[in-house]
Amino acid sequence: MIEIKNLKKIWEDDGTSVLEDINLTIEDGDIYALVGRSGAGKSTLLRCINGLTSYQGGSLTVDGCEIKDLKDKELREFRRHVGMIFQHFSLLERETVYQNIALPMQCWKYSKADTDKKVKELLELVGLSDKMNAKPRNLSGGQKQRVAIARALTMEPKILLCDEATSALDPKTTNSILELLLEINKKIGITIVIVTHQMEVVRKACNKACILEQGRIADEGTVRDIFIKQPLSLRRLLGEEEIRLPAQGHNIQIAHMVNDIHDGELFGKMSKELDYVFPILDGKIQEYQGDHMGIFVINVDDAHLETVTRYLDERRMNWRKMSVKEHGQKGGEK
Numbered sequence: 001m002i003e004i005k006n007l008k009k010i011w012e013d014d015g016t017s018v019l020e021d022i023n024l025t026i027e028d029g030d031i032y033a034l035v036g037r038s039g040a041g042k043s044t045l046l047r048c049i050n051g052l053t054s055y056q057g058g059s060l061t062v063d064g065c066e067i068k069d070l071k072d073k074e075l076r077e078f079r080r081h082v083g084m085i086f087q088h089f090s091l092l093e094r095e096t097v098y099q100n101i102a103l104p105m106q107c108w109k110y111s112k113a114d115t116d117k118k119v120k121e122l123l124e125l126v127g128l129s130d131k132m133n134a135k136p137r138n139l140s141g142g143q144k145q146r147v148a149i150a151r152a153l154t155m156e157p158k159i160l161l162c163d164e165a166t167s168a169l170d171p172k173t174t175n176s177i178l179e180l181l182l183e184i185n186k187k188i189g190i191t192i193v194i195v196t197h198q199m200e201v202v203r204k205a206c207n208k209a210c211i212l213e214q215g216r217i218a219d220e221g222t223v224r225d226i227f228i229k230q231p232l233s234l235r236r237l238l239g240e241e242e243i244r245l246p247a248q249g250h251n252i253q254i255a256h257m258v259n260d261i262h263d264g265e266l267f268g269k270m271s272k273e274l275d276y277v278f279p280i281l282d283g284k285i286q287e288y289q290g291d292h293m294g295i296f297v298i299n300v301d302d303a304h305l306e307t308v309t310r311y312l313d314e315r316r317m318n319w320r321k322m323s324v325k326e327h328g329q330k331g332g333e334k
């Protein structure tokens with residue numbers, strides 16, 4: 001378990017604060033997303049977790065062990081059990097796929113036989129057994145990331161840290177890498193922390209997420225809750241397309257899980273039961289790890305606002321009133 005309490009980090013050279021008041025818990029087996037805009041402090045927080053950078057206040061423990069208290073040797077030993085992958089793969093171009101994956105075990109002086117067994121096992125896991133002797137330059141981006149994942153798993157880490165690991169990949173390859181990470185999480189029960197600015201990645205792969213804004217946590221919780229509640233921080237990140245909201249009446253956004261085809265009849269039913277016809281201004285259904293989430297915007301008049309919102313509350317539907325100006329604006333209502 002990774003427990004972070006009141007963590008504070010200041011860049012020592014210029015005294016600027018980069019992380020402030022960070023509180024979060026990552027349970028064993030979680031696939032946890034750290035999201036936020038460029039410069040929000042995601043990579044810095046990730047580097048605090050594996051001790052690559054230190055912090056000045058608060059506490060960060062991994063299985064009860066305070067990272068900033070570790071001495072050099074202890075830190076090296078700790079890092080051995082934390083795998084890390086990056087956007088640009090960091091492979092040795094002159095070495096083969098096999099040698100790249102074998103590298104950490106060779107550094108830690110494992111026997112040739114043990115190394116060979118492990119490398120072949122991992123090549124199979126990441127689906128690259130036939131590319132064992134290829135050089136990185138002859139691989140696609142997705143294949144290179146698979147090599148990097150295999151290399152990160154050689155020391156049987158309990159935690160895998162991914163910093164924008166899919167940002168350089170096309171959507172289809174991104175999906176295949178996410179599927180691989182999900183498979184690894186299920187098979188080996190490894191905890192995965194994913195730093196990303198791609199909300200698709202969060203939706204498809206992660207069970208919990210934290211949204212960082214300028215070094216502070218804006219929202220944190222299960223991905224399902226965050227997407228259903230649609231907090232301002234999420235809306236800012238999604239950079240929703242502007243929809244022209246009418247100035248008259250009330251624009252209401254409704255987010256709900258669509259578990260079977262009949263859930264899609266919500267508005268027809270609501271209209272019939274309330275004997276009130278209203279326009280649907282926007283609607284989309286997104287996949288969320290096998291489930292589907294519907295996000296709609298309807299417009300209701302003054303006279304029906306109360307009956308409509310009561311109807312939604314009684315069915316525990318998540319709704320919020322949108323302000324006409326909110327799209328494309330920073331700040332505004334919560």
Ligand SMILES: Nc1ncnc2c1ncn2[C@@H]1O[C@H](COP(=O)(O)OP(=O)(O)OP(=O)(O)O)[C@@H](O)[C@H]1O
Nearest residue numbers: 011013018036037038039040041042043044045197
């Ligand atoms: N070594 C450093 N010294 C001083 N400031 C730094 C240093 N490294 C990063 N920063 C600053 O700290 C802030 C957070 O950087 P960080 O790399 O954690 O952001 P990020 O959320 O990962 O962004 P991106 O999505 O662009 O990778 C930025 O304002 C950055 O300029």
Ligand SMILES: [Mg+2]
Nearest residue numbers: 042043044163
């Ligand atoms: Mg970063």
